[in-house]
Amino acid sequence: MRKPWYSIFYIKSPITKIGLGTLAVLAGIALVLFLMATENKRMEAQAASWDGRSIEKGASLFMANCSTCHGLDGKGLPAVAPALNSRYFFSQRIDDVGFSGTLKQYVGGTIHSGRPSKVSTQWVNIMPTWSNQVGGPLREDQIDHLVDFVLNWEEEAMAQTPEEDPWQFFQDALSKQLPYSPDEPGYDEKVQQAIAAAEAAGAVGYEIGGMAVEAPTEGEAGAPAEVRAPEDLFNSLGCVGCHNINADQTDDNKGPIAPNLGNLADHAGSRVEGEDAETYVHQSIVDPGAFVVPGYPNGVMPQNFADQMSEEEIQGLVKWLLSH
Numbered sequence: 001m002r003k004p005w006y007s008i009f010y011i012k013s014p015i016t017k018i019g020l021g022t023l024a025v026l027a028g029i030a031l032v033l034f035l036m037a038t039e040n041k042r043m044e045a046q047a048a049s050w051d052g053r054s055i056e057k058g059a060s061l062f063m064a065n066c067s068t069c070h071g072l073d074g075k076g077l078p079a080v081a082p083a084l085n086s087r088y089f090f091s092q093r094i095d096d097v098g099f100s101g102t103l104k105q106y107v108g109g110t111i112h113s114g115r116p117s118k119v120s121t122q123w124v125n126i127m128p129t130w131s132n133q134v135g136g137p138l139r140e141d142q143i144d145h146l147v148d149f150v151l152n153w154e155e156e157a158m159a160q161t162p163e164e165d166p167w168q169f170f171q172d173a174l175s176k177q178l179p180y181s182p183d184e185p186g187y188d189e190k191v192q193q194a195i196a197a198a199e200a201a202g203a204v205g206y207e208i209g210g211m212a213v214e215a216p217t218e219g220e221a222g223a224p225a226e227v228r229a230p231e232d233l234f235n236s237l238g239c240v241g242c243h244n245i246n247a248d249q250t251d252d253n254k255g256p257i258a259p260n261l262g263n264l265a266d267h268a269g270s271r272v273e274g275e276d277a278e279t280y281v282h283q284s285i286v287d288p289g290a291f292v293v294p295g296y297p298n299g300v301m302p303q304n305f306a307d308q309m310s311e312e313e314i315q316g317l318v319k320w321l322l323s324h
């Protein structure tokens with residue numbers, strides 16, 4: 001019988017067969033690796049253009065919603081709103097406020113909820129609430145774009161000399177340090193400026209750049225805010241809208257929206273192992289998620305009461321709740 005023409009492809013030697021098989025597998029792996037490498041580059045390019053688009057969207061949102069207070073260039077307006085395009089903001093701000101997350105979270109959180117609760121502030125208006133989850137006009141994705149846009153100032157802001165930094169002193173900042181070194185041009189002026197602003201804002205007992213801010217004399221602006229009575233706090237902060245302080249928490253009536261607080265003292269000491277009643281109630285107010293009362297969802301009770309009261313007021317409220 002005549003061999004067919006393709007018999008030249010017949011391989012008899014098993015060694016050659018194994019060799020060819022191995023080669024084919026290796027070629028397959030190489031191809032996959034090659035595709036992975038190029039895909040990564042493609043993805044990176046895609047992500048970069050995605051970021052770019054997000055920043056652009058953020059820019060137009062900022063112009064429309066934020067620039068009237070924070071300035072077109074984000075450098076703030078005197079007495080109206082603080083600078084965001086600021087070296088201080090990028091290097092020191094979250095330390096000053098004692099925020100433990102990232103700057104990104106700080107910016108996102110601030111835009112989301114605003115600072116609607118501030119009772120006394122050095123600025124003409126409060127920072128509004130923006131998220132439509134809490135009654136504001138913007139969607140979460142728009143807030144993400146704004147965060148990208150604000151954070152995109154970092155490079156520009158970090159190149160500012162102390163003199164160029166448009167940062168204005170915050171009344172509530174615990175600034176003991178400035179993010180500049182004393183041999184940078186403009187350092188002394190910045191310290192003087194910060195001290196003057198701190199005094200104007202009524203700050204007491206601050207030390208800025210190693211220099212003490214004098215406590216204002218009696219009768220001047222800056223007297224400590226009055227301590228509000230627990231009952232007033234309970235009403236004005238909206239606790240009363242969720243909690244009934246005059247009803248007891250019983251097995252068949254725990255409280256429709258939130259636990260009744262009438263007999264709080266009876267069980268507060270046994271909620272969390274190792275926490276006495278006062279510690280537990282204090283924690284329930286400043287960090288409601290730490291222990292969630294069974295039968296209620298987490299996250300309903302606002303998480304930001306610590307920002308709305310002084311420590312003294314919180315302690316007063318705790319005592320009042322436990323003795324009511």
Ligand code: HEC
Nearest residue numbers: 065066069080081093107110111115121123125126127146
């Ligand atoms: C009505 C004026 C006003 C508008 C409009 C406004 N802000 Fe603010 N913003 C403020 C004030 C005042 C503060 C400072 C609040 C305080 O006392 O802590 C602030 C604080 C901030 C902070 C935190 C700054 C810091 O150092 O703690 C960020 C971030 C911010 N605003 C972003 C925005 C963005 C983004 C928009 C637009 C969606 C916006 N703001 C619109 C007034 C405004």
Ligand code: HEC
Nearest residue numbers: 237238239242257258259281284288291292293296300301
């Ligand atoms: C929007 C509704 C809401 C508001 C406003 C609210 N709470 Fe609550 N609170 C809850 C819910 C729901 C729980 C139970 C879930 C949990 O533990 O987080 C709770 C739990 C508590 C507890 C623990 C009760 C227990 O039996 O262990 C205390 C104490 C408390 N809140 C105090 C306060 C105080 C004080 C305020 C005002 C400064 C306040 N709450 C405002 C909803 C609210």
